[in-house]
Amino acid sequence: EIVMTQSPVTLSVSPGESATLSCRASQSVSSNLAWYQQKPGQAPRLLIYGAYTRATGIPARFSGSGSGTEFTLTISSLQSEDFAVYYCQQYHNWPPLTFGGGTKVEIK
Amino acid sequence: VQLVESGGGLVQPGGSLRLSCAASGFTFSSYAMSWVRQAPGKGLEWVSLTGSSGGATYYADSVKGRFTISRDNSKNTLYLQMNSLRVEDTAVYYCAKRGLGGSGSPNWFDPWGQGTLVTVSS
Numbered sequence: 001e002i003v004m005t006q007s008p009v010t011l012s013v014s015p016g017e018s019a020t021l022s023c024r025a026s027q028s029v030s031s032n033l034a035w036y037q038q039k040p041g042q043a044p045r046l047l048i049y050g051a052y053t054r055a056t057g058i059p060a061r062f063s064g065s066g067s068g069t070e071f072t073l074t075i076s077s078l079q080s081e082d083f084a085v086y087y088c089q090q091y092h093n094w095p096p097l098t099f100g101g102g103t104k105v106e107i108k
Numbered sequence: 109v110q111l112v113e114s115g116g117g118l119v120q121p122g123g124s125l126r127l128s129c130a131a132s133g134f135t136f137s138s139y140a141m142s143w144v145r146q147a148p149g150k151g152l153e154w155v156s157l158t159g160s161s162g163g164a165t166y167y168a169d170s171v172k173g174r175f176t177i178s179r180d181n182s183k184n185t186l187y188l189q190m191n192s193l194r195v196e197d198t199a200v201y202y203c204a205k206r207g208l209g210g211s212g213s214p215n216w217f218d219p220w221g222q223g224t225l226v227t228v229s230s
Contacts, residue, residue, distance in 0.1 A: 034216035036152075043202055044144075044152065046218035055207075055218060087152055091215040095166045097142075097154040 002026050002090050006100035012108040013078050021103045023071040023088035032092035035064055035073045038102075039084045047086075048073065075105070083107055109133040109219055111203050116224030123193050123228070129186040129203030129221055137161070137181040138209040142217060143188050145199035145226075155201070156188065159211060171197075193228045200225050 003026040013019045023033065031051040036044040046055040048064035051071060061076045075082055088100040115127040129141070142157040156177040157166045165177050176189040186203050201224055204217035 032214060038152075043220040043222050044217075045220070046207065046216060049207060049214070049216040049218075089152075089216065094215060095154075095157070096168050097157070097215055099152040099154065102151045 001096055002029060002093050002098050004088055004090055004098050004100035006086075006088060006103050008103060009101070010104045010106060012106050014108045015078055015080060017078055017108075019075045019078055019082075019105055021073040021075075021086055021105070023066075023073070023100050025069045025071075025090055025092075027093075028068045029090040029092035031067045032090060033064075033066070033071050034089045034091065035062075036087045036089065037082075037084045038087065044087065078105070080107075109205065111205060111219060111221035113201065113203055113221045113224040116201065116226045118227045118229065119193055120230050121193060121195055121228055124189070124191045125193065125226060127188040127190065127201055127203075127224055127226070129188075131184045131186065131203075131205070134205070135209070136179075136184040140206040140211075140213070140215070141179060141186045142204050142206065142215070143177060143186075143201055144204055144217070144220070145197075145201045146223070147196075147199045150199075153199070157206075157215065158186070160209070190226070193226075195228050198226060198228045 005024045035048040038044045052064040112130045143155040158177045162179045174192045204220040207218045
């Protein structure tokens with residue numbers, strides 16, 4: 001099973017600043033990585049797939065990078081609606097499909 | 109595209125429950141579908157996936173032998189039959205559509221339903 005590790009667990013950022021979230025895989029997942037955003041009481045929403053391709057309707061301030069075992073989600077100029085929990089998910093080697101533990105982006 | 113889960117509720121340990129996910133707005137029979145759960149205050153855990161025809165099914169080790177995923181493409185509905193429920197199965201259960209149609213497509217999910225809460229407690 002591929003273990004996904006996200007860091008930091010919590011990230012405190014001021015509105016307008018950028019945020020960098022990390023996701024590490026226990027073995028290579030190539031570019032088979034997705035990012036999701038989840039707000040309290042809501043379902044997860046797809047942000048990025050294929051490590052860097054934005055999903056339909058996702059603003060350009062969200063960008064993904066990386067391949068192999070190290071991935072980054074960058075949110076530039078954070079807006080109020082961006083404060084949420086973010087999860088990475090690998091779909092390279094499954095079952096099982098595995099998610100990271102999440103990074104909570106909170107207002108500083 | 110809309111996914112609406114139902115069937116959650118309170119059940120005693122050892123009991124059974126069947127979840128449903130009604131799909132609309134897309135050609136349901138063309139997409140693999142999955143169940144993902146989230147325990148209270150915890151992260152996401154993949155549970156099960158079925159191919160577009162329902163012939164192929166996959167499970168997390170934690171539910172294998174207890175849960176059964178199925179689908180009725182004539183009713184545009186996905187199911188999760190949960191037997192021998194344990195306290196640790198308590199979670200919100202989401203159904204999710206594979207992002208791309210066709211067999212062999214990558215397993216990222218878009219969209220997700222709003223979830224249904226399953227509570228296993230005596």
